Amino acid sequence: MGSIFSVSSLAIAVGAISICSVGALAVPNEEGGHNDIWVTSSNGQLVTGGWDDTTGEVTNPTQRVFEADFGADPFFPFSGDEPGIGSDLIGSTLYLTISAGLGAWTGTGFELSTSMVSMSYGGQSGDTASGGFFNFLVTQGLDLHAEFALSGPGGEDPSSGLYLATFRFESAGFADSAPLWVVFNLGMSEADHEAAVVWVESNLLPAPGVMAIAALSAITGAGSRSRRR
Amino acid sequence: MISNGESLEGACGHLVLAVAAAIAFDSSAWAQGHVSDIGLRVSTTGQITTHLITTGGISPEQRVFAATFGDTGISGFTANPGFDAIAATFAVGYRIGFNIRSALSVWNGGQFEATDPAGPLVGERLKLSFLTANVTSGAGSVPGFSLAVQSDGGWHRHLSFYLLAGTGTPAPDSGVYLLELELWSTDPAVQQSAPFWLVMNHVSSAEQQAAATAWVIDNLLPSPCPADIQGDGVVDGTDLAFVLGAWGGSGAADVNGSGVVDGSDLTIVLGAWGACQ
Numbered sequence: 001m002g003s004i005f006s007v008s009s010l011a012i013a014v015g016a017i018s019i020c021s022v023g024a025l026a027v028p029n030e031e032g033g034h035n036d037i038w039v040t041s042s043n044g045q046l047v048t049g050g051w052d053d054t055t056g057e058v059t060n061p062t063q064r065v066f067e068a069d070f071g072a073d074p075f076f077p078f079s080g081d082e083p084g085i086g087s088d089l090i091g092s093t094l095y096l097t098i099s100a101g102l103g104a105w106t107g108t109g110f111e112l113s114t115s116m117v118s119m120s121y122g123g124q125s126g127d128t129a130s131g132g133f134f135n136f137l138v139t140q141g142l143d144l145h146a147e148f149a150l151s152g153p154g155g156e157d158p159s160s161g162l163y164l165a166t167f168r169f170e171s172a173g174f175a176d177s178a179p180l181w182v183v184f185n186l187g188m189s190e191a192d193h194e195a196a197v198v199w200v201e202s203n204l205l206p207a208p209g210v211m212a213i214a215a216l217s218a219i220t221g222a223g224s225r226s227r228r229r
Numbered sequence: 230m231i232s233n234g235e236s237l238e239g240a241c242g243h244l245v246l247a248v249a250a251a252i253a254f255d256s257s258a259w260a261q262g263h264v265s266d267i268g269l270r271v272s273t274t275g276q277i278t279t280h281l282i283t284t285g286g287i288s289p290e291q292r293v294f295a296a297t298f299g300d301t302g303i304s305g306f307t308a309n310p311g312f313d314a315i316a317a318t319f320a321v322g323y324r325i326g327f328n329i330r331s332a333l334s335v336w337n338g339g340q341f342e343a344t345d346p347a348g349p350l351v352g353e354r355l356k357l358s359f360l361t362a363n364v365t366s367g368a369g370s371v372p373g374f375s376l377a378v379q380s381d382g383g384w385h386r387h388l389s390f391y392l393l394a395g396t397g398t399p400a401p402d403s404g405v406y407l408l409e410l411e412l413w414s415t416d417p418a419v420q421q422s423a424p425f426w427l428v429m430n431h432v433s434s435a436e437q438q439a440a441a442t443a444w445v446i447d448n449l450l451p452s453p454c455p456a457d458i459q460g461d462g463v464v465d466g467t468d469l470a471f472v473l474g475a476w477g478g479s480g481a482a483d484v485n486g487s488g489v490v491d492g493s494d495l496t497i498v499l500g501a502w503g504a505c506q
Contacts, residue, residue: 053263053385073377075324079360081387093302122303122389137302141264143311144301145387147360 034067035059036084037180039094039138039169046094046169046177051086053143064180065200067193070150071186078158079149083182087138095135095170096121096146099179102128103164105188105196109203110164114153117165117184121146128165150186160187162196179204267294267425269314269325269384269412277325277412277422282313292425293445295438298392305394305401305431311387312412319378323416326375327388329357329408330424333366336405336433336441340448344395344406353401354393355408355429359386365393366408375415392431403432405441409449424449454505455484456498464501472498 035050038058050060071077087094098119103110118127119134121144126132136144152158163184169177181200185193268280268287281288298307312325319325333355334341344352345368355366362374376386390408392401406429413421426445430438456464458471458481475482475490484494 056264072379073360075362075375075377076360081360122301122306122308123391124303135302137300139300142301143263143266143387145308145311147389149360 034069034082035063036082036086036143037066038063039085039087039089039177041089041174045175046089046171048169048177048180051084053084053086064178064205065197066180066182067185067197068148068182069185069193070148078151078186079147080184081145081147085142085144085146087142089138089171089174090140090142092138092171092173093135094138095133097133097168097170098126098128098131099166099168100128100131101166105162105164105183105192105199107192107195109199110196113161113163115158115161115163116151117163118149118151119146120149133170148182148184150184158186162186162188162193164196164200263311263313263385265309266311266313266385269312269318271318271419274420275418276420277414279412279422279425292423292450293442294425294427295442296390296427296429298390298429298431305392307390307429308387310427312384314382314384316381316383319382319384319414319419320416321378321380321382323378323414323419324375325378325384325386326413326415327357327373328411328413329355329364329366329371329373330411331370331409332368334407335402336407336437336444338437338440340444341407341441351396353395353406355406356389356391356393358389358391373410375413390427390429392429401431405430405433405438407441407445454501456501457505458482458484458498462505464498464503464505468498469495 036053038049038051038061040047040049040058047062048064049058050063050066051057052059066083068080068082070080072080072082085096096119098117102113102115102117104113104115116127116129118125119132120126121134121136124134126134134146136142150158150163163186165182165184167180167182169180181204183193183196183200263282264284266282268282270278270280270287272278278290279292279294281291281294294310296307296309298305300307300309314325332343332345333353334343335353344354357364357373359374359376364371364373376384378384392406394401408427408429409424410427411422411424413419426449428438428442428445452460454462454464456468458468461467471482472484472490472494478490479488480490482490482494484497487493
């Protein structure tokens with residue numbers, strides 16, 4: 001299986017995988033569900049969590065794997081506006097970066113896909129073909145819904161499947177967030193969707209001990225990437 | 230009457246009325262993550278009604294809302310206010326859509342005027358989009374598009390609003406713009422909403438937005454007490470005199486808007502006798 005992660009910017013995550021087999025250490029996040037993304041900061045670094053925008057509560061303060069469905073509205077079969085984004089970093093401008101490289105679920109892992117996920121907000125856009133970002137100012141009560149769309153090779157309609165895109169938040173004055181992932185579902189069962197999410201949580205999320213090593217790597221510059229702004 | 234944006238404290242007496250109305254807020258089940266959105270309900274008569282979601286819950290019916298272009302740092306763009314109907318508001322399988330009821334207009338300091346006063350479509354426009362669907366305001370009413378009721382019977386949506394520059398200009402003029410919308414459903418049991426308005430600030434002052442909002446309330450919203458022809462807060466002999474004096478004619482004494490002042494108007498005035506509620 002070709003790995004999208006060998007060619008993406010996920011140096012820290014790859015390092016985490018190579019340091020130890022985390023499958024037995026990771027705790028699958030069964031509570032994550034279809035949470036929105038909460039962005040806050042901790043010790044000067046951007047961190048993400050799971051946010052229930054219905055209650056306004058952060059239900060999982062460390063969540064980094066999110067789920068979304070394309071085609072929830074049949075009029076828009078290959079697009080959607082979830083997950084949404086909330087934040088308490090009022091006054092900060094956040095950049096949501098999408099990494100190049102899209103994974104497609106094989107049933108046992110992800111392989112590099114020839115399809116593409118694009119994201120857009122307010123006329124700004126990026127995609128998994130070449131990466132990119134959009135930025136936004138955090139205001140009181142922010143409930144931002146960017147638009148995500150899936151397209152097949154050559155702009156054709158995409159195939160049903162589960163697709164994995166990698167994101168990161170950045171903002172001046174804060175260290176970049178660790179990678180976060182969205183597992184997009186196009187026409188697959190919820191059970192398959194959950195299986196793919198569990199795989200990501202088991203294989204890409206570093207265990208606590210590894211997180212410390214990754215953090216040290218980030219401080220010393222290993223695996224870091226800085227976008228000028 | 231203000232849903233978000235700059236503080237408008239002390240701007241007009243209408244805000245006091247809004248605060249008074251807030252006493253009746255319903256705090257049940259409304260999303261704290263959706264504060265400042267437009268809350269949607271279905272009335273006992275089956276009509277979609279619009280409300281303001283606040284930290285305290287949901288307001289009584291409200292039909293004028295504020296918006297601020299650039300609120301998330303992108304000039305000429307906003308995705309607020311969103312729309313939010315809690316679970317089980319609508320039947321699953323149906324769709325909720327909107328129409329633009331009239332041309333985009335802009336505040337001139339005393340009233341709203343069309344962005345194309347001479348007729349040709351050269352002034353600012355407003356594009357509303359959601360995923361692959363979009364529609365742009367025109368010289369009159371423009372049909373919008375619909376979005377599916379969510380699987381729990383709720384409807385939480387943020388349309389994207391883009392203020393488009395007029396022909397031959399690089400950017401929209403600063404100002405306060407007025408967008409008139411209505412919501413409808415594909416469910417035959419649900420009737421479309423009354424018109425409602427977004428008073429949208431593009432690089433103008435909070436005071437101008439407040440003044441524009443007050444004008445909308447005074448001039449576009451139907452009176453909550455139509456029998457109070459004189460407008461002094463009381464239905465009394467003066468209003469009765471207006472009706473009798475205009476009998477068979479038309480004008481302000483045509484309380485029910487039938488086109489003629491007649492017994493129906495008299496009945497309304499007598500039935501509302503006393504202080505307006």
